[in-house]
Amino acid sequence: MRVPRRGVARWAVWTLPVPVLAVILAVELLAVGTLATSVPRDIALLPHNWALVVAVLVAAGVLSTEASLGVERMRHRSDETPHIDLSSVWTFAAAALLPGAAASLVVLGIYGHLYTRVWRGGIPPHRAIYSTATVVLAVQAASAVTGLVERTSLFQSLPGLAAVVLALLAYAAVNMVLVVAVIVLSGPNRDLATFLHVLTRGDEAVLEFATLSMGALAAGAMGALGPAYAVLVLPPLIVLHRTVLVRQLEEAASVDGKTGLLNAAAWHVRAVRVLRRAERTGGRAGLLVLDLDHFKMVNDQYGHLVGDHVLAAVAAAVRAEVRDEDLVGRFGGEEFVVLLPSTDAEDGRVAAVAVAERIRRRVADIQVDVPDARGGVVVDNLTVSIGGASFPADGADLAQLLEVADAAMYAAKRAGRNTVRMGLHAVPSGAVRPVPPHHS
Known part of the structure; x- marks a missing residue:
């Protein structure tokens, strides 16, 4: 008979992978x-x-949270992943004005209030404690840098300005690196490339530096004019809260929850725009349709939760083999789609085939380590069949390209799977509509 765990043994933190648990405790x-x-x-x-x-x-910090309470709660409901909470405005101001120990009191006060009013019931306690610990370390690092200059002259001299900028960078580096490290270790791909990709996500990094800059301005006003001038930061910060929520909701509406890629509707809208631009400028593009081979067997053998981890790992593999400007989406089930704009090769075919082969080989090398109650499972021997089409040779619009690429993907399936087939020549006669002449 299995004895139920009680007390401390029931904490969710003990279910984390060993590398994640080690980092959190350290x-x-x-x-x-x-x-x-x-x-x-x-x-x-x-x-x-x-x-x-x-x-x-x-x-x-408390007033800012209370004034934006509905916004913050909605942000957590719409996105369960860690995100910038904007409290660094106040914690960085503390690091600029106070020694590390006193600045840490500000962190504990603000984050204690955040937990009781926003996080409780939404995120487990160990995540709240870890977030607080990373900010304490970030504040300690930033305060040590600003302490190199006399604090009374911190906002009145060029050396002081340099110290503030360095402190801002130190704060961001410590906080973001520690948070991203846990995110990457918790995911299926624990390599340096994934770490750097998550660390340098444009929107999150820009938002972090924006809030830190507001914190520096708040500290300058408080240091020169008095602590009461912190109130001037509240109105723009509340507006920023709402702006961030709008951006987050827009992103949530366009992103597939299991893979982080564009969902089918969002990918289609953006792909149409890219092809219209290519048509106006005489550009070329390649399109790939990818389908995981025997994915149903993964779900049947391991369950759908493991299957979701596999989909996320494949999505990361595809994303790693394309450029930032390429559009990668999930079309549902185990099917993915990639649009490669402005390829230089003739008709986009050679470049698209090269990308498809890289993706195929990378997927074949995937090993997905999924922790569970039995100690974890490793899913490997994954393969993907890929079909492609090139613009304008294989189609004059997105619908035709998708039809050609999808038919080529099924040709790859019939050829034995784990292979690439490209263009109309790979498609059986009559499988797709004739392509009308393209008029430049």
Whole structure:
């Protein structure tokens, strides 16, 4: 008979993969140790009004969260993955104005309020604790940099400006690297390329630097004019909260939840735009349709949750083998589609075949390690059949290209799977509509 786990043993943190658990515990212990050792050193460095500054920043963070409470809760409901919560405006201001220990008090106050008002019930406690620990370390790093310059002249000299910029970079580096490390270790692809791809996602990085810059401005106003001037940051921050929510909802509406790729509708809209632009400029493009071989066997043998991990791993493999400007989408089930605009080869065919072969080989090398109650399973020996079409040779619009590529993909299936077939010559006669002449 299986004995149910009780108490601490039931915490969700113990179900995490060992590498993730090791990183979480190490970061949390480092945050506690850094904070404990900084207290004796920082006592002598505290400004005379440090308690007022801490109180004002915590109050500002609380007011900001309360004013945007509905927005923040909606952001968490619409996107369960970690995202920028904009509280770094206040925590970075604390790092610029205060020694590390006092600045960490601001972090604990703001993040404690965030947990009770926004996160509780939505994310497990270990994620909230880890997020707090990463910010404590980021604040400690930024405060150490700003401490290299006399804080009273921090916003009144070029060396002070340089220190603020370096502190901003230190804060962002520590916080983002630690968060992204756990995200990557929790996923199917734990390589450096995946880490760098997630770390440099444009929107999240820009938003982080924007909030840190607002924090620097808030600290400058508070340092020069008084702590009460923190209130001037609240209106633009509330507006930014709502702007970010709109962007997040738009992204959620266009992204496939299991793979992170464009969903079929969003991919189709963008692909039509790309082909229209190529037609106006006389450009070329290639289109690939990919279908996982025997994917039903994966679902039947391991279950649909493991199948979802496999789909995510294949999506990451496809994304890794194409350029940033290429459109990658999931068409449903185990089928993916890629549009390769502005290929230089004749009719886009040679370049598209090269990309398809790279994807095929990369998928064949995938090993998906999925943890479960039995200790985990490894899914490998995956293959993909790929069909392609080129614009304008194989079709004058997206519908024709998809029809040719889909028929070529089934030709690849009939040829034994794990292969690539390209263009009208791979399609049996009569399988697709005749392509009308293309008029330039």
